[in-house]
Amino acid sequence: MLILVVNPGSTSTRVALYEDGSCRDTSRLEHDSATLDKPLFPDQYDLRRDGVLAYLRNQKVDPRELAAVAARGGRLKPVSSGVYRVNEQMVRDAREGLQGQHPANTAVVLAAEIERTYGVPAYSVDPISVDELDDVARITGLKGIEHASLSHALSMRAVARRAARELGFEYRNTRLIVAHLGGGGSISAHLGGRMVDLYNSDQEGPFAVERAGGLPSLKLLEYLKDRGLSFAQGIRTLAHEGGLYSYFGVRNMQAIEDLASKETGGRAVLDAYVYQIAKGVASFLPIFSGKVDAVVFTGGVTCSTSIQKALEERLSFVGKILWYPGEFEMDALADGVRAALLGQEQVRDY
């Protein structure tokens, strides 16, 4: 059973072939700035699709041989977690950017195109817009603004299930706080098998490598006004030019750590990064009356042993801390779709 996995990110498109549950090959198709400066649809979409089809040719795989395509789902409508069959509505929502644009929106459109052209069924697993929030978590301090559930759901749910297995519990009976620390970042509270509250550094909670996180609201309004930034420019600043990038001008964490040790004030910024993440994690403790089974970390940044150490120092009082450095999204996509094809996992209608 051969499954093509497609996971487009902000600077690259990750692709992989999984055969009978094992990764046969994986590759990161890097995109240059000229590509990334173009609109997601149609320009980036066409280039990313051509890259994925060229990857299959290089691997000497005829798309008709595939059992399925597993596509990362983007900012779609709010949905329960799980495996979804890609349908026309999902493709429309992805193209329109129903809850905003994200490179992952291109994956379901591409999977649908492969299905139309080659007859290979297209699926998506735990899209960014998984929404299992408790109602109380939706209410903000201004009527008319609701807290949306947009996060690294795929990554966080994948490591939450791993952590539960490691602890010897069923996922739905495990009380976890899970953080994904990558270019962006999310922190989520897992209770009863649901992500009942979360932050995403696009707009709330701790800042991330390139995301501004939550900001003092009046100062943000002044900042945008003083610089005459349009809505689109504001989004770019907050979501791609914020966070550690706004201080150090690079997105590579090793380079950031190096600069932080040399530049005046650099160490303080990196300390603030860790401090904010620790505050974000600890802020979920009331959901669990203070008692969690573990705090779980994943994402590229958690490969850094000094970041691990700094977070351990701030959070050891909470209890057990489990580390899953790197990314598990490709495995999670392949495993979810394989389970669906084998009839072990329910396939949901979008």
Ligand SMILES: Nc1ncnc2c1ncn2[C@@H]1O[C@H](COP(=O)(O)OP(=O)(O)OP(=O)(O)O)[C@@H](O)[C@H]1O
């Ligand atoms: N071995 C490592 N040590 C330190 N930092 C690392 C290491 N490997 C990756 N990173 C950092 O992790 C970050 C990228 O993480 P990741 O690959 O999880 O994010 P992404 O996929 O680009 O974005 P996102 O997670 O927001 O979707 C970069 O800042 C990168 O430099």
Ligand SMILES: CCCC(=O)O
């Ligand atoms: C919006 C969640 C995914 C990301 O931040 O990249």
